[in-house]
Amino acid sequence: MNFQDLKIAFRNAKKHSVMTFAKLFGLTLSFAVIVFAAVYAYYETSFDNMYPDKNRIYRVIMYGKLDGREADMAVTTAAMGKSMVDAFPELEDRNRIRMQGNGIFVKDDHSFRGEGYFLADTNFFAFWGVPILTNRTNALGARENVTIARSLAERHFNSVEQALEKPIKFNGNDCIITGVFEDFPPNSHLQGEVIRSINVANHPEDDWGSENLYTYFKTYQPIANLDDFTFKTTQMVYHHRQATFDPDEATTLDDLKYGDETYLFYRPEPLKKIHFGQHRFDNAKTSNKIYVYGAIVLALLVLVISSVNYINLSIANIVTRHKEIAVRKTNGAFQNQLIKQFITEALLYWFVSLLIALILYFLCSQYLLSYLGLRLEIEGWEAIRIVGVIISGLLVFNLLINIWPVLSASRTGAATLLGSEQVRRKKLVFSNVFVIVQFAISALIIISAILVNRQIDFMVNKDRGYDPENVMMITLWDLERSKRESLIEELRNDPNIKAVTTSDLYFGEDPSMNSCFFDVVEEENYFHTSHMITDPDFMKAFDVEMVEGRFFSNDLSNELDKIVVNETVAAEYGKDKSILGKTIVYGGGDPYEVIGVIKDFNFRSLHHKLAPLVIRRRDYMGNIFIKINQDKASYAVDLLKAKWSEFNISRNFYYTFHNQVLVAQYEKDRQARKMMTFLSIISIIIACTGLYAISNYTIQQKTKEVAIRKINGATVLSIANKMSKRFLALVVLSFVLVLPLSIYLSQKWLENFAYQTSMNGWIFMASLGILILVSLLAISIHVIGAATRNPVEALRYE
Incomplete structure (x- = not known):
């Protein structure tokens, strides 16, 4: 040139x-x-590169079919981790995590939120190689211990040193800040500002019932054949769950199927693939x-x-x-x-x-x-x-x-x-x-x-089977139950409010899953279902229809052993016979009588088809849903602000509309x-x-x-x-x-x-x-x- x-x-x-x-x-x-x-x-492809043992860390996922529907879930039972370490010598360690949403701290005369709160086994920081500043041998060693992210400590305690060993109220409990960990990078699938011991949730390590934990394990060497490991893991699970067939006689994954329409396999998912995983009940930061x-x-x-x-x-x-x-x-x-x-x-x-x-x-x-x-x-x-x-x-x-x-x-x-x-x-x-x-x-x-x-x-605009309009949502788990009851009743008596209902679930997000059985605990009666807990006003607040039987009643108080199911569950029980009056054994433990069948509605995002759902009753829970009259949003906001002061709720007033939660799904x-x-x-x-x-x-x-x-x-x-x-x-x-x-x-x-x-x-x-x-x-x-x-x-x- x-x-x-x-x-x-x-x-x-x-x-x-x-x-x-x-x-x-x-x-x-x-x-x-x-x-x-x-x-x-x-x-997007750099996620989880920061973890030192990234090529040797895996998460157990469940996949297969449940009554003909595709199953692909990131959650497992509490017993999975320890059982795998005991069974497979190639495993170095395991770590369990349970997501808890957000947490509320009360410090002196003010409160603040911890965005992203989860429970973990006490070896969490060593397992992941996350740097933490602590004065203790194990920052998660006791139930009252709480660890927080550096950014949270600097925002609300001025420095890491001033936060350490600070007594504090967290979600209504007396706790001590025993450690300050480095913030998770934005390209980590794990995100959170608050971590506590998983012992808070009382998960026994021999529990093969409820599936609500994420189970991670670390191997001494990267797994060469994931299919072989999937077979071994599935075989181990069926040993513990006492399958109706002998797992030792199986030579392939197909041999471990209960049937063509119902089976579950347990597969190790490499850490680097979690970000692009699209599993149910996955709170990881995914794409x-x-x-x-x-x-x-x-x-x-x-x-x-x-x-x-x-x-x-x-x-x-x-x-x-x-x-x-x-x-x-x-x-x-x-x-x-x-x-x-x-x-x-x-x-x-x-x-x-x-x-x-x-x-x-x-x-x-x-x-x-x-x-x-x-x-x-x-x-x-x-x-x-x-x-x-x-x-x-x-x-x-x-x-x-x-x-x-x-x-x-x-x-x-x-x-x-x-x-x-x-x-x-x-x-x-x-x-x-x-x-x-x-x-x-x-x-x-x-x-x-x-x-x-x-x-x-x-x-976004498809009919979900219920009315999501004009529903305000607030969370008050940290408010004393007696005060929460009084607040809810006062809201119900306001003429501009149509209904107030409560739930264990932040309705609009994925509910948890559980194993259930029709009539008695036998493998042929098994079904996997989502579940939620709510009160009798749920019907009025969300305008959901009954197909058969009845919903819970405000005139009855002895309904803690009753259950309502959706049409999908009723269809699984049998098309030629009614499920009303029958028994569902919930989580392999307590029996519940079916009193009603509710019309199917999409309780999850429309990325997913309708799924089984069982509903139990509890009153005055912490997630509160307020159905307001048309064009009364500003009135309802002012009313709630006044109640916030009246009931001396120390943390900042915060609410959202149910429609906003639904939009966030997309x-x-x-x-x-x-x-x-x-x-x-x-x-x-x-x-x-x-x-x-x-x-x-x-x-x-x-x-x-x-x-x-x-x-x-x-x-x-x-x-x-x-x-x-x-x-x-x-x-x-x-x-x-x-x-x-x-x-x-x-x-x-x-x-x-x-x-x-x-x-x-x-x-x-x-x-x-x-x-x-x-x-x-x-x-x-x-x-x-x-x-x-x-x-x-x-x-x-x-």
């Missing part, structure tokens, strides 16, 4: 300013998107790998669009420079000199585009992350390394996409170039092909964006919707920028033809119509070619959802309409300008 080459490159860039702008604009946008996608993908890989694929498609656009514009640019190339060849220029010139120009475009793209990324990335609802935290050196890899890859890519047009121009003889009408027509054929490719990819992205929007709207889907919308806009802008430049070039070639038509009486409208038809035909053809692929991919994507929207024809017609509209906007300036130009000036120009 020398000064003369640069001088020629700048001169040509200035001369063909429209094409120069289109090239730089397309490359800049695509490079910026690639940088963002690469940083996003790196962050859907479909969206992550989808963002990468879409970013690459945008790069393809811009690359095709660049090649197309380069071909058009070279055609306009045939005379220049021919003259240089006639004056003795060699092929390698011409190649060097064109490569210099390509690299100049590339460096300028990349520089602008990096500036755009650093200026706009935080705004884009805020729009998408993402949080990416990458250290400076990591960011530099990622950008370095991207630059290297894009440089190679840029050189490759420039080889064909450069070699084609440099190999053509001077005589052919000077009589270049045939060559020009041949090049324009290739231009048409590239325009079709650009708009075909753009059409695919636009169809995908519309479908994603439609599917998410469908899930956070990742909303991110995907925004990502798709953003990328579809980028792709269509790049494609239309290329079409804008190509139409400018094409219309310049037809200046004489247009002038002659106007002299012969053609109207402006007829000329504009004729000139537009060619470009619109290419757009329509691109859409027709990609339509079968888009339908197939749309159907495959919808299969990931339990409830699917319909693929109406308007989705595809709307996509075509968008393509035609933006294409017309892109070419209209040149078309109208050519059609209205004075023919005398045009002929003089020619």
Whole structure:
């Protein structure tokens, strides 16, 4: 690269300013998107890298079928961890965790929340290698011990040292802060500010009943064959649970099935795969790998669009420079000199585009992350390394996409170039092909964006089987029970409140699971179910219907041994007989009489199909749901604030609406919707920028033809119509070619959802309409300008 080459490159860039702008604009946008996608993908795939033994840590998951429904759960029993360590010598240690939501601290005369509270075995910090500052041998050694994150200590105690050994009230209990641990990084699947001993929950290590813990284990060496380990673990579980068959006679996993429609296997899930796991009852910080890989694929498609656009514009640019190339060849220029010139120009475009793209990324990335609802935290050196890899890859890519047009121009003889009408027509054929490719990819992205929007709207607005409107939610587990009862009764007596109900469950989030049996504890009567505990006003607050029997009654107080089930459970009992009056043994222990069947409702997000649910009764629990009259939200907020003061609740007033909890279930889907919308806009802008430049070039070639038509009486409208038809035909053809692929991919994507929207024809017609509209906007300036130009000036120009 020398000064003369640069001088020629700048001169040509200035001369063909429209094409120069289109090239730089397309490359800049695509490079910026690639940088963002690469940083996003790196962050999502970096989860849990900070743990020293990350390659030797696993979590036990349960998967299989329960009465024909797919089962995939992250929770296990309390006995799982110790039993595995005892049975398998290759295991070094185990650790159990139970999520508890959030916790409330009361310090002196004020209170504050601990965001993310969980229980863990006392070896937690040694198992995970999480740094902790403590004055004790084991910071989790006693039930009253509580450990907190460094950020929480610094916010509310000014320093770590002042927090240590501080007596404090936590969730109404007297505790001591025995340790301050380093905050979990944002790319850890474990997140929390408060950790206590699992002994608080009284989980005996021989309990094979309730499944509500996460069981992790560490091996001395990474597991070589996960399938073999799954078989061994499942076999061990069936030994302890006294299966109706002899587990020792099994040689394969299929031999361990109770039946084709009911079986559970226990599989080790590597730590590095937890973030992309999509299991039930998983409180880990997870993401859907479909969206992550989808963002990468879409970013690459945008790069393809811009690359095709660049090649197309380069071909058009070279055609306009045939005379220049021919003259240089006639004056003795060699092929390698011409190649060097064109490569210099390509690299100049590339460096300028990349520089602008990096500036755009650093200026706009935080705004884009805020729009998408993402949080990416990458250290400076990591960011530099990622950008370095991207630059290297894009440089190679840029050189490759420039080889064909450069070699084609440099190999053509001077005589052919000077009589270049045939060559020009041949090049324009290739231009048409590239325009079709650009708009075909753009059409695919636009169809995908519309479908994603439609599917998410469908899930958010679908009837869930109950009324979630105008329900306020507050949590008051830390309020004394007697005061909580008084507060709830006062709220129920207010004329602007329709109903008040309470639950053990923050209704709208995943409930816990339990093993149950119909009639008696026998394997053939086993079923797995979600469960919740509530009171008689649940029906009134959420407007749920009964199918058979009755719900709990405020007139009766002796219903602690009664149970209500949903239609799914009743159907599992038997289609030809009623479940009313029958017995359900709950958790392998206490028997309950079924008094009613409630209509099925979606108590989980609509990513999941309807599932079994059993409901037990308890009154005045800590999660409180207040059904208010229409348009009385501000009144209810003021009322609750007043009650907060009246009952001397020390912590800050906090509430949410049930609808907000439901919306939060689709956070990742909303991110995907925004990502798709953003990328579809980028792709269509790049494609239309290329079409804008190509139409400018094409219309310049037809200046004489247009002038002659106007002299012969053609109207402006007829000329504009004729000139537009060619470009619109290419757009329509691109859409027709990609339509079968888009339908197939749309159907495959919808299969990931339990409830699917319909693929109406308007989705595809709307996509075509968008393509035609933006294409017309892109070419209209040149078309109208050519059609209205004075023919005398045009002929003089020619």
